[in-house]
Amino acid sequence: MTNQNVGFKLLAAAFITFIFTAPILWMVLSAFKTINDIYAIPPVWIPDFTYLDNFKLLLSENWEFLLNSVIVTLGATALCMIFALPAAFGLVNFRFRGQEFLADWILSTRMMPPIAAAVPIFIVFNTLGMLDTLPALILVYAGFNLPFAVWVSMSFFRNIPKEVIEAARVEGCTWFQTFRLVALPLAKSGIATVATFVFIFAWNELLLSLFLTSREAKTFPVVISSFSTVTKTYWELISAATIIQILPPVIFTLLMQRHIVSGLTMGAVKN
Amino acid sequence: MGEIVLKDLRKSFGEVSIIKNINIHIEDGEFVVFVGPSGCGKSTLLRMISGLESVTSGQVIIDGADATHTKPSARGLAMVFQSYALFPHISVRDNIGFGLKIAGLPKEEIAAKVGAASKILGLDKLLDRKPRELSGGQMQRVAIGRAIVRDPNAFLFDEPLSNLDAALRVQMRIELIRLHGDLKTTMIYVTHDQVEAMTMADRIVVLQGGHVEQFATPIELYDRPVNKFVAGFIGSPKMNFLTAKPGAAGSIQIEGGPAIASPGIRPDQMTPTMTVGIRPEHLAYSHAQGDLKGKIVVEEQLGSDAFLYVEVPGIGMLTVRAVGERNYHGGEDIWLTLPPERCHVFDDKDLRIDPALHARAA
Numbered sequence: 001m002t003n004q005n006v007g008f009k010l011l012a013a014a015f016i017t018f019i020f021t022a023p024i025l026w027m028v029l030s031a032f033k034t035i036n037d038i039y040a041i042p043p044v045w046i047p048d049f050t051y052l053d054n055f056k057l058l059l060s061e062n063w064e065f066l067l068n069s070v071i072v073t074l075g076a077t078a079l080c081m082i083f084a085l086p087a088a089f090g091l092v093n094f095r096f097r098g099q100e101f102l103a104d105w106i107l108s109t110r111m112m113p114p115i116a117a118a119v120p121i122f123i124v125f126n127t128l129g130m131l132d133t134l135p136a137l138i139l140v141y142a143g144f145n146l147p148f149a150v151w152v153s154m155s156f157f158r159n160i161p162k163e164v165i166e167a168a169r170v171e172g173c174t175w176f177q178t179f180r181l182v183a184l185p186l187a188k189s190g191i192a193t194v195a196t197f198v199f200i201f202a203w204n205e206l207l208l209s210l211f212l213t214s215r216e217a218k219t220f221p222v223v224i225s226s227f228s229t230v231t232k233t234y235w236e237l238i239s240a241a242t243i244i245q246i247l248p249p250v251i252f253t254l255l256m257q258r259h260i261v262s263g264l265t266m267g268a269v270k271n
Numbered sequence: 272m273g274e275i276v277l278k279d280l281r282k283s284f285g286e287v288s289i290i291k292n293i294n295i296h297i298e299d300g301e302f303v304v305f306v307g308p309s310g311c312g313k314s315t316l317l318r319m320i321s322g323l324e325s326v327t328s329g330q331v332i333i334d335g336a337d338a339t340h341t342k343p344s345a346r347g348l349a350m351v352f353q354s355y356a357l358f359p360h361i362s363v364r365d366n367i368g369f370g371l372k373i374a375g376l377p378k379e380e381i382a383a384k385v386g387a388a389s390k391i392l393g394l395d396k397l398l399d400r401k402p403r404e405l406s407g408g409q410m411q412r413v414a415i416g417r418a419i420v421r422d423p424n425a426f427l428f429d430e431p432l433s434n435l436d437a438a439l440r441v442q443m444r445i446e447l448i449r450l451h452g453d454l455k456t457t458m459i460y461v462t463h464d465q466v467e468a469m470t471m472a473d474r475i476v477v478l479q480g481g482h483v484e485q486f487a488t489p490i491e492l493y494d495r496p497v498n499k500f501v502a503g504f505i506g507s508p509k510m511n512f513l514t515a516k517p518g519a520a521g522s523i524q525i526e527g528g529p530a531i532a533s534p535g536i537r538p539d540q541m542t543p544t545m546t547v548g549i550r551p552e553h554l555a556y557s558h559a560q561g562d563l564k565g566k567i568v569v570e571e572q573l574g575s576d577a578f579l580y581v582e583v584p585g586i587g588m589l590t591v592r593a594v595g596e597r598n599y600h601g602g603e604d605i606w607l608t609l610p611p612e613r614c615h616v617f618d619d620k621d622l623r624i625d626p627a628l629h630a631r632a633a
Contacts, residue, residue, distance in 0.1 A: 163356035166323050170427075171370035171417070172344040181373075185360040 024246075030239035031055070038235050054240040062223050066244065069203065069220040071134055073248075076141035076202040077195055080149050083142070085191065088153035089179050093165060103154065110147035118211045125212060132216045137209060141202040149194050156190025157183055192259035200249045220245055272334050273425035273457030274299045275320060280329035282315060282481075289315050291481040293329070297425075297459065302451050305461045306468040307478035308504070313461045314429055316478070320459065321427050322346050334424060349418035353430040355410040357402040357417075363389075364398040367416040374421075388416045391450075408439045419450070425457035432467065444471060465505055469493070477501050499621040502548045508578060508590045510548045510615070517541040523616065525609075527585030529562045532611040535626030542619040551578070551592035553613035556599070561606030565589065570601045581605055 030038050031054055032047040059066070091103050121140060122131070130136040160183060168178040184191070206221040213222065224241045227234040253260070275297040282290035290312050297303050305313040318324035320331055322343035331339045338346050349370075357366050365372075367388055368381045376384075389395045392412045402410055411431060418426055428447075432440045448471055451458055462468055468475050469489045477484040477492065477500075484504075485497045496502035502510050518524030521538050523531050525547060555561065556579070565583035579591040579599055589607060599605060616624045 161354060161356065163352040163354050164358065166321075166343075167350065167352060167356035167417075168358070168369075169323065169343045170321055170348065170350040171421070172373040174344065177373060182358055186358075 027239045027242055030235060031243050033236060035234070035236050054236045055244075058237055058240050058244070062220070062241075065218050065223045066220050068134060068217055070248075072137045072141065072217075072219055073199060073202040075134070075138040076145070077199045079138055079142035080145045080198050081191070081195055084146055084149035084153050084194070085184070086179060087146075088150045089157050089183055091150070092154050092157040093175075093178075093183075103151075106147050106150050108147075110151075114144050115207055118208060121208070122211060132213045132218075134217050136212055137217055137219065140208055140212065141198075141205060144208075145198045145201055149198055152194045152197070153187070153190060156187040156194075159190075160186045189259040192256045196253055196256045196260055199252055203249055204245075272299060273297075273423075274334055275425060275457065275459070276330075276332040277316075277320070278330040278332060280316070280319065280331065281327045282312075282319060282324065283327050289481050290319065290327075293481075293483055295476060295483065295486060297457060299334075300455045300457055302448075302458045302460065302471060302473045303476060304468040304472035304474075305459065305476045305478060306463065306465060306504075307484075309463060311478040312481040313463075313476075313478050317427050317429055317459060317461045321348055321350050323350075347424040348427055349421050349423035349425075350427040350429065351411070351414045351418050351431045353433050355402075355407075355414045355434075357410055357413055359402050361401075362398065363394060363400050363402065363405070363413050366402065366413055367394075367398075367420055369417060370421045384420045385416075388420045391419070391453075392416050392446075407435050408443065411435065411443060415447075415450070419454065423456065425459060428458065428460040430461055430463070432462075433464075447471065465507060469505070475505075477504060479504075495623065495625075496548075496615065497623050499546055499548065499617045502615055502617070502623075506550055508551045508592060510550050511554065511589045513547045513549075513586060513589075515545045515547045515616075516543060517545075523547060523614075525562075525586070528583070531562065531609050531614065533626075534611040534614050534616065536616055536624050540624050541616075542624075544619045545624070546617040546621065547609070548615040548617060549609050549613055551590040552594070553610065554589065554591045555608040555610055556591055556593060557606045557608070558599075558604075559606060561608040563589075563607045563609075565605055565607060567599060567601050567603050567605055570599065572597075579605065581607065583607070 029045075029047055032049050032051050033044060034051070034053075037044040037047060087106075091099065091106075125131045125133075125136045164182060164186070165178055168182045169175075173181065204221060205219070206225060209217075209219045209222050210225070213219065220241070224238060224245060227238045227241065275295075277293050277295045277297075280290055280293040281288070293316065295303075305316060307313050315324055319326055322331075322338070322341060326339050329339070330337055333341075333346060333348075358369060361369070364385055368385045371381045371384060385398070386395070389398055392415060394409070394412055394416060397405060397409060397413075402413065405413065411434075414431070431447075432443050435443060444467060447458075447460075451471075460467070460471060469492075472489055474486060474488055475492055476486045479500055485492060485501045487495075492501060492505045496505060499512065503512070513528065514526040515523050516526065517538060518530035521533050523533050523536070523541070523545065525531060531547070563583045563586065565581040565586075567579050568582050568588070569580040571578040571580075575595065577593045577596040577599065579593060579596075581589045581591055583589055591605075591607065593599060618624050
């Protein structure tokens with residue numbers, strides 16, 4: 001490859017990257033502007049980064065909803081994994097009648113759009129007196145992610161050589177010990193991948209939260225959406241809030257990156 | 272303690288019957304090899320003994336106790352897999368000590384046993400490595416180490432040497448024989464390699480199509496195969512088979528060839544069609560005279576042996592194993608003779624006809 005060629009490709013890559021990141025960059029800049037600066041013409045390109053009033057105002061009024069989001073997301077991710085991992089392990093390793101049917105059936109529940117279940121779920125939680133509570137959201141998010149988590153985990157457990165599982169059993173392990181001491185450590189990358197996806201889903205979910213919460217259990221995405229009102233859109237607050245919103249998934253993904261990359265490619269070729 | 276009895280053992284997957292009514296009694300301390308062509312059910316049978324495969328009907332009895340429905344973990348058996356099946360996420364030390372840790376042994380005891388086993392197997396310098404940092408032979412040693420530390424009732428080997436290269440295979444074979452001599456624990460060993468079977472086993476189970484063709488010592492299998500299948504399976508190159516019928520005056524008439532003296536078989540034992548089997552190493556050959564005249568089609572010279580593939584008109588291809596022979600070459604004519612005392616005769620159902628006069632064919 002000639003140098004000219006490399007240069008052209010770099011330029012093209014930079015341009016495409018710019019197109020994808022421009023809205024986010026603009027949003028980051030807006031978060032440090034007053035509403036007047038945002039609408040100013042000519043635009044204020046570089047704001048005063050010491051201007052933090054947007055963040056201060058946002059967090060002072062909404063910190064509890066941010067906390068709700070953290071609790072719901074971590075809770076849903078943990079709950080989902082606690083149920084999905086043993087289920088996936090069992091579906092891969094146990095031989096029983098209807099095994100494949102059960103796996104397909106679990107997947108099929110994913111085919112329904114979540115919003116189709118919103119009204120029934122609303123009625124159920126209303127009856128149980130659980131509307132606008134964190135446990136309700138945790139249950140719903142974990143539940144909606146279970147089929148996906150089970151299926152993806154299954155593919156990772158399937159990648160563990162059958163003999164390794166059998167060796168553990170001959171060596172004296174119960175099924176649970178086999179799961180905990182052998183299968184889990186070997187499926188680590190896969191588990192990190194699944195957990196990341198569930199985390200991002202739960203963290204970003206808006207529709208069900210809008211439906212099932214009013215005040216107490218409101219999550220952060222609902223807060224962001226509330227800044228766009230019929231009469232006015234608070235762009236400076238939306239920008240600041242969105243930065244806060246995208247930070248955890250970015251950090252979580254960076255932490256898990258090494259595992260995710262090996263997780264996504266694992267099993268792609270026979271080793 | 273490691274007496275294993277299989278009683279009327281059967282296994283089917285749906286309609287397909289894999290193991291058909293197997294009855295075997297393996298004595299404590301015996302080295303038994305299951306051998307047979309691919310798909311004969313030898314691995315399935317081993318896995319049924321281990322408990323990894325369920326039993327459709329019949330019993331697995333270990334040391335007098337019915338273990339048919341006992342969990343694999345409770346059978347007191349150790350298994351070595353073809354793929355080694357080491358735990359890749361833990362060190363060699365933890366791999367070897369894994370079963371002991373599960374059994375809840377104190378740390379010092381585990382360390383002592385792992386130390387002793389690793390010394391026997393020459394792994395003492397590799398204990399802190401992960402399995403992926405080992406060669407194939409070392410990995411298989413770790414797998415064997417993991418099996419021996421637990422002091423099991425019996426060892427189950429599922430083609431443990433198949434993934435190793437030829438030289439290493441021979442070395443590990445000798446090590447396993449020595450290990451059996453030291454431990455005197457029952458070993459059940461599955462292989463498709465008849466050299467492994469012949470050299471390692473006290474007794475061999477020859478399996479085909481899910482049933483036992485013969486269960487006997489290696490020499491018995493070689494000298495007195497009970498049927499044509501076993502005769503053809505044991506021995507390399509394969510035994511030659513010639514179609515035959517009863518001849519005049521108690522002799523056996525080879526079709527398309529001469530009549531040979533009966534190797535002690537009475538005319539009333541004979542069936543209208545028979546098969547005469549003779550091992551390549553038992554065919555006598557000459558440049559000048561013999562029962563059959565043929566042409567050497569291919570000569571395979573190994574130095575120690577020469578394998579001569581001889582086309583005999585009216586009979587077909589016969590294999591001759593000529594020990595140390597250098598004087599016969601492709602394209603030449605050769606005379607072959609069938610020494611009657613070396614011939615195996617099988618009836619029209621392919622079962623061995625035993626000479627009535629001799630207790631054994633030589």
